[in-house]
Amino acid sequence: MMKDEDELFTCCWCGDAVNNIPFDVVCCEIPEQLKEQFLKEEEGRIVNIMLGTKVVPVGVPGKDSGIAQEGADITFMCCSDECRRAVEERLEEAGFQALRNNF
């Protein structure tokens, strides 16, 4: 658990520490079949997914969390606008819907 919490504060895109507050977080809804495949049993954890050609760590919010209630299945922690935009671009290319950011 400690390890997962540490990883929450590392940029999913460049790997730098995330120091900006509020955090730049990209929230994303993913198709049902992907949820079944990748996210089962992973609530509240960090999982690695392929985004374009890159493996990135994403947070899987617990069902009862505010983020999940708003429809986010996975969250990407970003250190900067630059990384956030990079993630959003790749999500768009992959056909995923980014919901909102700047929590």
Ligand SMILES: [Zn+2]
């Ligand atoms: Zn970054």
